[in-house]
Amino acid sequence: MEILDEINERLKLFNAEIAHVYTETALDPELGPDINELDIDEKLKRAILQYGIKKLYKYQYDAYKKIKNRENVLIISGTGTGKTEAFLIPIIDLAIKGERTVLVYPTKALARDQLNRIYSLVKELGLNVGIFDGDTPEKERERLYRDPPHILITNPDMIHIGLALSERFKFLLRTADHFVFDEIHVYEGVLGSHLRNLVDRIREFNKEIHIVGSSATIKATKYLLEELFGVEGDIIEGSKRRRGVAIHSLINSKGASRWTLSAFLSAILIKKGLKVLIFTDSQQMSELVAKIADKFGINLEVHRAGLNVEERISTEEKLRSGKIDGVVATPTLELGLDIGAIDAVIMAENPPNFTKYLQRAGRAGRRNKVALIFTILGEDPIDSYYLRHPKEFFERQINSLTFDRTNLEVLKIHAAAYLAEKFRVNLDKLPELWRRAYKVLNEEGMAKIINSYVYATHNTRKFVSSTSLRSIGPIIRIYEKDKKIGERELPQALHDLYPNAIYLISKKTYLVEELNLNSLIAKVKRMNNDLPYYTKPLYTMDLLEFHKKDEREVYGVKVEYGDMKLLMSVLGYLTYDIYSTRKEKTKNEYTYNEPINFTYVTKGLMIHHPLVDDFNLIDHMEAYHATEHVLISSARVVAGASLTDLGGISFPSGHVVIYDSAIGGTGVAKLLFERLEQAYEISLDIVKSCSCEDGCPNCVYSPYCGNNNKFLSRRKSFRLINDVIEGKLNKRSESVEGSPIA
The missing domain is CATH 3.40.50.300 (P-loop containing nucleotide triphosphate hydrolases)
Incomplete structure (x- = not known):
């Protein structure tokens, strides 16, 4: 298509290019x-x-x-x-x-x-x-x-x-x-x-x-x-795919900012009279793309969770009625809301799994129009993998739903709600997990167990009234003076709302003045001018408790899965240039006098990596930490994980922990536990194929690393993974030792 040729030519301004084009044509079902x-x-x-x-x-x-x-x-x-x-x-x-x-x-x-x-x-x-x-x-x-x-x-x-x-x-x-x-x-x-x-x-x-x-x-x-x-x-x-014709393009950013490229590409399309929908998986990055779009002469509105409902409804109506030509959205617009005919979808980042990719792509080209779908592949291990294997990008299998039926935090909510409805419940007639939930509610004063029955208390209905199906963790309410302007769930909130963080809401820039985990309130103030930087937290994670529920061997390596109690400590923050077209460069690093601590329970796996004979302590730390990063990246392929679904902790003793980021667990870590062999094979391809000296965003760096990607080695990770797969290593430390790195 001529429009693709023009876009490819204009992308040269950023040294980017269309790397692969796939045309999808699907007929009506039988x-x-x-x-x-x-x-x-x-x-x-x-x-x-x-x-x-x-x-x-x-x-x-x-x-x-x-x-x-x-x-x-x-x-x-x-x-x-x-x-x-x-x-x-x-x-x-x-x-x-x-x-x-x-x-x-x-x-x-x-x-x-x-x-x-x-x-x-x-x-x-x-x-x-x-x-x-x-x-x-x-x-x-x-x-x-x-x-x-x-x-x-x-x-x-x-x-x-x-x-x-x-x-x-x-x-x-x-x-x-x-x-x-x-x-x-x-x-x-x-x-x-x-x-x-x-x-x-x-x-x-x-x-x-x-x-x-x-x-x-x-x-x-x-x-x-x-x-x-x-x-x-x-x-x-019925039909496995959408009806009609869709042209899918993979864009190699070649180090340019994916957020800048998304805004630039949307400007090209909108100025040609097309209606555009941009997807990101981060609330703050959706705000950032919309702000950058202003520099290219277009006005994009933002649609995401955490905004007031009235703002989201207003954006939907403007898009449907043609009053605006583009929106930047998180997955809130993945579903089949009637927002009018969308001509093009831009995915500013590779979606977490193929299901989400197809869902987002399906928003374009309705009403018998050709759909244009662009996915920007950046400098990260999985994007680099798909640039080497573009056909695999479109030949992926759709994953089954992943969820954890044993999440006790979820069960507590429903057990309390069922008790509020019935007032009295016979424990002997309930599944074992529900009985466990009622025992916890009894300990917390939300229910009263007498013999084989559980009874509602004066706290039961009050607790149920405060619960939500959209979250498990405590909700941080965001205030500008006395006005509530948004909210964010813990522990994810600690990645956005730490003191002096830059927080974006509806394209407005705020500075976080205070975060109080006791009152669950963050106080922010509006900044008059656009700031030339954005922030990321410096943090550590520590494993406080681990209770094994399952165990297996992967290439002879012991791997356990179970319940975990974690401690997240935000130590400070980093600032980055907001408009840089090259890969991220840290401007400044700041630390707090006292860390901000939050403890929560989840589920995850612990890998007992062996020791490499000729590695010293630093060598081992760099190998384990890099392997943790690349295994989490590989989970995007083997378990359908998003960039933020999983977190990790590495120990000098060889123990690598990979956990569900959400309180109580989501089932993604369990799926990785079950498919870990495939994750190691993809990880080996990533660390083997990268041409960097010893670590870069294309292989072992992570944008969510708590210590700003220190103690990482691609070469040592390759040695470790290769030797594990070939069964060359057997010496290991039985106990978890040393200071953890997140």
């Missing part, structure tokens, strides 16, 4: 019967025909038959191939017969966005449809209570609180005949753990309920329905 052949209500047939559907696809017809027979199903089909209609048509037909469905979307915004789509099918059918979420007015709630809707649209957060604290909402849920969960690829990590426990509460552990799941991008097995919903069922697959 056709099924005409609408008039279906055994459904005649008025519904007319509504479907008016909606513009004359034939079902075969997979839609298969789903229709199973749903009408009350069989549990998981529907998988690519973006724009009609997966919504696959469950909507049968549940509307069942509604006409008097049966009720709860339709669950992962967010309020998506639920409300889908309402118009549903109304267009049911408006002439005399059906009662309603949304019930935290924003539903009291008058509308009363209407829904008086006349329970045939289709109740809600979200997991409302179900969580409503089941526990509202008798009338509980009645709406408990009397429903069918439950549909759309966009289930979202339910990974902590949110997946929440969903499984929420469904267990709906099922009351062993009650039979009818479940329908749906997603455009997920690897589905017959075990997924059991893992996620606790029921058995069938998988129905």
Whole structure:
């Protein structure tokens, strides 16, 4: 395409280039019967025909038959191939017969966005449809209570609180005949753990309920329905990919700032009249890209978590109505919100996994337009790996959902909520993990165990009211004077809100004046001028406790997995040039008089690396620390981890700890534990193929390293990994010794 030639020419300004182009063409799924052949209500047939559907696809017809027979199903089909209609048509037909469905979307915004789509099918059918979420007015709630809707649209957060604290909402849920969960690829990590426990509460552990799941991008097995919903069922697959033509380009940044390149590329496209959506995986980097875009003469708005809801809704409306031509977003816009026709998607960084890549790419080129998708590959180990193996980038397998059903922090929330609903629960009739959760709640004063029963206390409902499915850790509230302007969850907040950190909100620059972990408040002040630098924390991690749950050998090396108690200490911060087009260079380093400490529990693996005979103490430290970094990088390929899903700690004794960054654990570290052989093989390719002297961002440096990438050696890591794989090493230290490096 001419536009790609022009972009490639203009990228030379930054010494960058389009390194690989892949054209994707997908046809419609296999056709099924005409609408008039279906055994459904005649008025519904007319509504479907008016909606513009004359034939079902075969997979839609298969789903229709199973749903009408009350069989549990998981529907998988690519973006724009009609997966919504696959469950909507049968549940509307069942509604006409008097049966009720709860339709669950992962967010309020998506639920409300889908309402118009549903109304267009049911408006002439005399059906009662309603949304019930935290924003539903009291008058509308009363209407829904008086006349329970045939289709109740809600979200997991409302179900969580409503089941526990509202008798009338509980009645709406408990009397429903069918439950549909759309966009289930979202339910990974902590949110997946929440969903499984929420469904267990709906099922009351062993009650039979009818479940329908749906997603455009997920690897589905017959075990997924059991893992996620606790029921058995069938998988129905339509098209594996999005419909239409998409042109995917991988851009080699060659050391240029990916944030500057993203802003520059968006300016080229917007000035050609295209509507652009840029994705980042960092809240602060999305703000940074939007600020840099101002320098190229375009105005990009920001859409991310942590902003006030009103700001996000305003941005969605402006994009949908054409008042703005571009948005920088975190994964908040991955889902199928109607934001109008997007012409191009720019991924400022390689997404955590292929599922997210496909989901983001699917936002472009709707309504039969050719989609343009650009991914900027920078100076990091996995991006360098894919630049050497570009075909592998597009031939990756879609991962199954990864979540940890044993996350005790999640279980405590749902156990308390179930107790608030029931007031008294028989422990003997509960799963073992739930009994463990109630014992902890009893110790914390949130429940009272007497003999074989657990009873709610005056603290139970209060605790449930304060909980959220979107987080486990404590929430830091961000204030400018007396006005709350945002929030951030711990421990992630410690990467952004330490004293003197530069924090960006809605393209405005703030300086963090104070962080109080006791009151969970960060105080910031607005900076009048754009500052020429941004900040990153200097920190250490220490392993306080480790309780083994599993063990295996990997190339003869002992590897354990289990529960961990960690201590994060922020020691100071670094400043970096904000507009540098070359790789990051530290401007200054500052340390605090007293560190900021935060202790939390999670899950992770401990690798008992052997000792290399001719290495001294420093050699070993450089080898272990570099290997920790490169194994975490490899987890992006083998476990679908994002850059911030995992953290690591290295010890001079050879022990390397890799842990889930979220409190309680997400399941990503467990997946790495199970696939560690593959991670070592990819790591070997990374440290072997890099042409640097002895360490660089392309191989062993990490942007999230706590000590600013000190004590790292690519060559020594290569020696260690190669000798491990070849089984040359067997001498090791049994106990964890020495000062840790994060």
